[in-house]
Amino acid sequence: MGVILETPRLRLRPFVAGDFADLYAFYRLPEVAQYLYWEARDEAATAKALEKKQGMTMWAKEGDTLLWGVVLPQEERLIGEVMLAWQSDIHRQGEVGFVFHPGYQGVGYATEATSAILDWGFSMGGLHRIYGRCDTRNEGSYRLMERLGMRREAHFRHNEWFKGAWGDEYVYAILAEEWQGRERS
Numbered sequence: 001m002g003v004i005l006e007t008p009r010l011r012l013r014p015f016v017a018g019d020f021a022d023l024y025a026f027y028r029l030p031e032v033a034q035y036l037y038w039e040a041r042d043e044a045a046t047a048k049a050l051e052k053k054q055g056m057t058m059w060a061k062e063g064d065t066l067l068w069g070v071v072l073p074q075e076e077r078l079i080g081e082v083m084l085a086w087q088s089d090i091h092r093q094g095e096v097g098f099v100f101h102p103g104y105q106g107v108g109y110a111t112e113a114t115s116a117i118l119d120w121g122f123s124m125g126g127l128h129r130i131y132g133r134c135d136t137r138n139e140g141s142y143r144l145m146e147r148l149g150m151r152r153e154a155h156f157r158h159n160e161w162f163k164g165a166w167g168d169e170y171v172y173a174i175l176a177e178e179w180q181g182r183e184r185s
Contacts, residue, residue, distance in 0.1 A: 002014030002057035002066075003057070003059070003066060003068070003120065003124075005068065005116045005117070005120060007112045007113065007115075007116050008112070009072070009109070009112060010070055010071065010072065010073070010109060010112055010113055010116075011070075011071045011073045012068035012069070012070055012071070012082065012113055012116055012117070013068060013069055013071060014054065014056075014057045014067075014068065014069065015050060015053040015054045015056075015067065015069045015081075016054065016069075017050070017054070019050060019069055019078045020046065020047060020050055022077055022078035022079070022101075023046055023049075023050055023069075023078060024041070024043060024046040025101060026080075026099075026100070026101035026102065026103075027040070027041040027045075027046045027049065028040050028041060028042070028046070029102065031102060032099065032101075032102065034138075035134065035135040035137065035138040035141070036099065037162075053067050053069075053081070056083070059086065059125060061086070061089070062086050062087070062088060062089040063085075063086060064085075064086045065083055065084070065085040065086070066083065066084045066085075066117075067081060067082075067083045068081065068082050068083070068113070068117065069081055070082060070100070070109065070113045072104075079100060079101050079103075079104040079109060080098065080099055080100030080101060080104065080109065080110065080113065081098065081099050081100075082096070082097070082098045082110075082113045082114055082116075082117050083095075083096070083097045083098070083117075084096055084117050084120070084121050084125065084130070085097070086125070086127075091128070091129070092126060092127050092128035092129065093127060093128065093129045093130070093131065094121050094125060094127045094129075094130045094131075095130070095131055095132065095133070096114060096117060096118065096121070096130050096131070096132045097132065098110050098113065098114050098141075098144070105140065110144055111144055111147050111148065114144065114148060115148060118130055118148065118174070118179055119179075122176040122179050122180070127176065128175065128176050129173055129174070129175050129176070130150075130173065130174055130179075131150075131153070131171055131172060131173035131174075132145050132150060132171075132172050132173075133169055133170065133171050133172075134169065134170055134172075135162070135167055135168070135169060135170075136155065136167075136168040136169065136170050137168075142170050142172065145172040146172070148174065149174055149178065149179070149182045150172035150173055150174045151172060151173065151174065152170055152171070152172050153171050153172065153173050154169075154170065154171040155168065155169075155170055156168060156169045156170075156171070
């Protein structure tokens with residue numbers, strides 16, 4: 001079944017087969033894949049990714065990943081995705097990630113959706129710490145994590161061979177008590 005979350009403007013729900021056209025609309029764009037581990041996807045690669053995404057609905061053990069399609073409810077249009085991966089049971093840690101269609105960036109949708117999964121991860125998921133990682137050139141991603149109150153904990157230099165060159169990475173994180181104690185705007 002999967003977890004469904006509602007925010008003032010968005011519905012976060014499991015992926016369905018009918019999401020193909022909306023998903024392909026941004027998965028095919030080179031600027032979307034620029035800082036991701038894959039290249040812009042053709043129809044076949046998007047279909048294969050969507051099939052895998054439809055199974056990412058369980059939160060039962062370390063290693064599980066919840067993946068939500070981010071939908072504008074009034075249009076039932078998929079505009080992005082957010083994920084929460086259970087990275088460590090003993091340390092109660094998870095990793096957050098997000099990808100959005102460029103046409104829906106800059107209006108707070110990614111912040112709203114990611115905030116909802118941080119809420120879920122700390123309250124329902126039982127996590128103590130949630131972190132996110134991004135390429136240091138990906139200003140949109142690290143600014144989003146900063147808006148959420150996540151602190152930059154690391155700057156790894158040349159830590160990955162990424163798309164033909166050494167890449168740098170930022171790691172941001174927030175603790176459950178920091179998330180609960182933050183000022184909400």
